[in-house]
Amino acid sequence: MAGKRTVLTVRLRRLAALLFDLREHAELSKEEVSSKTGINVTTLYRIETAQARPQRRTLMAMLDLYGVTEQQRTDAIQLLTDALKPGMSRPYEGSLSEVYAAYINFESEALSARHYQTSYIPGLLQTEQYAIAVIDTSMPKVEASVMEHRARARMDRAAVLSKDEPLELWVVMDEAAIRRVVGGPAIMRGQLDRLLQETKRKNVILQILPFDAGAHPGMAGSFTLLDFPDPADPELVYVEGIAGDELIEGHSEIRRYGVIFDQLRAMALSPRDSATLIASAAQRLS
Template identity: 75%
Template sequence: MLHEMRETAGLSKEVVSAKTGINVTTLYRIETAQARPQRRTLTAMLELYEIPEPQRSDALQLLVDALKPGMARSFEDAVSEVYGAYINFEAEALSARFFQASYVPGLLQTAAYATAVYQTTMPKISDQVVEQRIRAREERSWVLTKDDPLELWVVLDEAVIRRLVGGKEVMREQFERLRYHTEKRNVILQILPFDAGAHPGMLGSFTLLDFPDPADPELVYVEGIASDELIEGHPEVRRYGVMFDQLRAMALSPRDSIDMISDTMRDLE
């Protein structure tokens, strides 16, 4: 439908990308129903295509009807455009590879840990927005328990488990959550120890997503202080893939990683 609307408006994907800020590859995924746009993204597209009522309202309602738990309307405005797109891609992905240097990835966070992270890293945002973002993270976790669950491979810098976020009780609960998830066949967790020395992840945290259809290109989501970014160019994605392979080779085995987490839990006592 959106493909036909764009063609009727006489606009190329490149023109739409320039006017809306939507990556060309992302626009292709949206038009081929491989990804769902956020409401504000769809609204911008409909306005650009000069779609009148009632067709505009019908298109927005279709988006609501097709929405999965990965992106609920109630907290859509609390996340960035890029992060919202990432959540939709994550819901469709076959596997995800995370490297985190600072904190536990959102999919594995407890509510208390997530609250402590937001209150510390974003002290000026309102309690309502914090609550909305935490709900977004909790609803995202459905991808780990659905019938065909996301295959998750996480490498954490040792600093993540050594840093006391929210206090001892919050960390104890978070460690229990990590151990619980690693009992699942679709979750692998490794710790990159301090004594591994310098490593490629020192450049920052990132996530690689792979999709069921081999024809769909991999995506990289990179978090930054000022903004986040979705990368879809093959050469750059390949570089991140090599970096992740190096990181997991340098990290402790999954069994030794859980032992380190258990030892850290005992240290809290």
């Protein structure tokens, strides 16, 4: 059942990385751990890749075998406790893909996000009417309840921009995102007005990549880079696509997307000129 899925969170990923490092430091293979603890090798793999949360007795058996310090034991137990807490996606998980639900959890705890979007207004900046129109078009024949849940999830996500320590958001959008009339002129005009309001936030930078910039490295598709306040949480990339969404980790891949984003923002209009272009697009819909 959808409600029984283990959806990835920041704390679960951190716990998985810690347990992997502890096993490596103990110089034990998964097969050796399985032989000494009775924990199935497949279960160990799923725990170390954050695909499953360990039960407390399983965690204790692993920590006993690895000969950890008291501080490491305390940290691991606390991470397990925190990993059991529901992420921001919990109310909507039945209507979301596992990857998208995990992304929402990561986004809610990120320090900053660098986002490139090809065709749509980014979810964090969408109005509810625009979001419904996008979902209705991109997910034909979806049930009304699922559409409502997905739209509500997008609206609730926007809270990260106004919380006490708000997400630092840097967006580069292809000009097509503000020119394509989604949901009709009235809905699109409201969406563009919302964008102009968001540009006034100190924690939001918005740039438009104009058509006359020509070919660019973001033409392959949309993506988001997330950075986290704790050094123990490595950066990750969320990639959107028709075939499915994907969360990517690894220094080389993160660096590649970082370089692409730097190129895109260098090719895009300045935030001031971008706001002027958005205002012009909105005026044409009046």
